[in-house]
Amino acid sequence: MSNFPFPALKIKGKSLLPVVQGGMGVGISAHRLAGTVALQGALGTISSVDLRRHHADLMAQTDRSRDKEKINHANLIALDREIKAAKAMADGKGMIAVNIMRAVAEYPAYVRQACESGADAIVVGAGLPMDLPELTAEFPDVALIPILSDARGIALILKKWMRRNRLPDAIVIENPQFAAGHLGAANLDEVSNPRFAFEQVLNEVFSLFESLGLERDRIPLIAAGGVHTHEQVKALMEMGASGVQLGTPFAVSAEGDAHPEFKKVLTHAKKEDIVTFMSVAGLPARAVRTPWLSTYLEKLEKLQRNAKPKRCTVGFDCLTQCGLRDGIAKAGQFCIDTQLAFALKGDVKRGLFFRGSEPLPFGSAIRPVADLIDYLLTGIRPQFSADEGLVPAST
Numbered sequence: 001m002s003n004f005p006f007p008a009l010k011i012k013g014k015s016l017l018p019v020v021q022g023g024m025g026v027g028i029s030a031h032r033l034a035g036t037v038a039l040q041g042a043l044g045t046i047s048s049v050d051l052r053r054h055h056a057d058l059m060a061q062t063d064r065s066r067d068k069e070k071i072n073h074a075n076l077i078a079l080d081r082e083i084k085a086a087k088a089m090a091d092g093k094g095m096i097a098v099n100i101m102r103a104v105a106e107y108p109a110y111v112r113q114a115c116e117s118g119a120d121a122i123v124v125g126a127g128l129p130m131d132l133p134e135l136t137a138e139f140p141d142v143a144l145i146p147i148l149s150d151a152r153g154i155a156l157i158l159k160k161w162m163r164r165n166r167l168p169d170a171i172v173i174e175n176p177q178f179a180a181g182h183l184g185a186a187n188l189d190e191v192s193n194p195r196f197a198f199e200q201v202l203n204e205v206f207s208l209f210e211s212l213g214l215e216r217d218r219i220p221l222i223a224a225g226g227v228h229t230h231e232q233v234k235a236l237m238e239m240g241a242s243g244v245q246l247g248t249p250f251a252v253s254a255e256g257d258a259h260p261e262f263k264k265v266l267t268h269a270k271k272e273d274i275v276t277f278m279s280v281a282g283l284p285a286r287a288v289r290t291p292w293l294s295t296y297l298e299k300l301e302k303l304q305r306n307a308k309p310k311r312c313t314v315g316f317d318c319l320t321q322c323g324l325r326d327g328i329a330k331a332g333q334f335c336i337d338t339q340l341a342f343a344l345k346g347d348v349k350r351g352l353f354f355r356g357s358e359p360l361p362f363g364s365a366i367r368p369v370a371d372l373i374d375y376l377l378t379g380i381r382p383q384f385s386a387d388e389g390l391v392p393a394s395t
């Protein structure tokens with residue numbers, strides 16, 4: 001840690017490298033990625049969504065099933081296995097977090113399972129986790145980290161949690177203008193609103209802390225969305241962030257749990273291929289315009305006109321509120337679980353491939369997690385060979 005020019009990120013008394021790997025579903029950040037990141041001394045995050053897809057035995061029991069309880073049970077077993085495998089890989093270093101989307105129907109069960117299986121932290125995005133302190137009351141050593149995009153959301157959480165004598169152990173501030181996956185903005189027009197700029201939000205949050213009687217450094221703030229250079233890390237730390245969180249660059253790392261084709265879609269996407277649209281979860285989302293997404297967006301108006309409540313396509317009822325199942329016209333009209341599962345398998349035609357808007361630190365090269373963290377913290381790039389650096393120049 002002393003080789004890096006930044007102070008440690010301190011969460012629950014543990015000193016970590018100030019680079020966090022964000023949770024990525026379905027199955028993009030499972031035990032291999034999170035365990036590798038933690039072994040480096042940083043915070044690695046497993047995404048809890050539909051993890052059975054990484055376990056052939058669990059898929060054999062549930063792939064064709066419409067039995068919701070059976071699917072949910074298989075997913076809890078998978079989550080338990082993934083946490084234990086990541087912790088074993090980490091060998092006591094860093095931290096293993098579990099990312100749970102508030103919008104997911106099984107959110108309380110995932111929170112409980114993550115705590116029971118030994119996760120060091122619970123990270124919640126896609127909604128306001130007002131009830132997280134109660135859900136984790138029996139596990140006071142588990143760090144609680146909400147993901148929010150503005151000071152207004154942070155104020156709501158802080159005021160509610162402080163009434164229960166609990167504070168977040170860190171807060172991820174995710175800028176919807178650049179981040180991948182679900183975005184913390186009310187609608188598509190809001191996504192690029194300059195009010196989400198890191199400097200503005202950090203300053204507003206520091207004023208909020210002051211008004212609530214909290215010291216400036218009481219809760220570490222972690223900036224997420226579009227971070228891809230050492231210079232950005234430096235600038236964000238100077239603005240008062242205690243760390244940065246990255247998604248897309250970790251998804252395409254050598255140890256990322258995604259299929260090689262998944263990584264290729266993300267690394268080869270051009271700026272104009274990256275689009276925002278409404279997800280079924282009722283939030284804007286950002287992804288690569290692959291064949292399925294392109295066709296879907298062309299048909300969207302018609303799909304929205306015909307939106308009406310129906311049975312969940314796969315019987316899994318993964319979301320509390322689903323635009324497709326519940327016939328909510330202004331939300332997305334596709335089954336996110338089905339499309340993300342195709343992406344996980346590397347099905348370029350049918351998958352949904354979440355990606356942030358910004359360039360990748362190493363272009364289209366697939367590099368180890370250690371290189372990414374090193375570069376972000378020191379500014380020293382690993383050397384690449386002429387063919388985009390798929391092998392180090394020294395070998």
Ligand SMILES: Cc1cc2nc3c(=O)[nH]c(=O)nc-3n(C[C@H](O)[C@H](O)[C@H](O)COP(=O)(O)O)c2cc1C
Pocket residue numbers: 021022023024025026028047049099101124125126147174178179180181182224225226227245246247248249251353354355356357358
């Ligand atoms: C493929 C992919 C899937 C993601 N899935 C989730 C998710 O399930 N839950 C979540 O909170 N964030 C998710 N994210 C967001 C990341 O955790 C991270 O905060 C975000 O990608 C940061 O922006 P960046 O990609 O520009 O680094 C996902 C990102 C990617 C690239």
Ligand code: SF4
Pocket residue numbers: 280311312313314315316317318319322323324325334335336337338
């Ligand atoms: S239809 Fe909606 S609730 Fe059912 S699995 Fe698909 S996204 Fe989830």
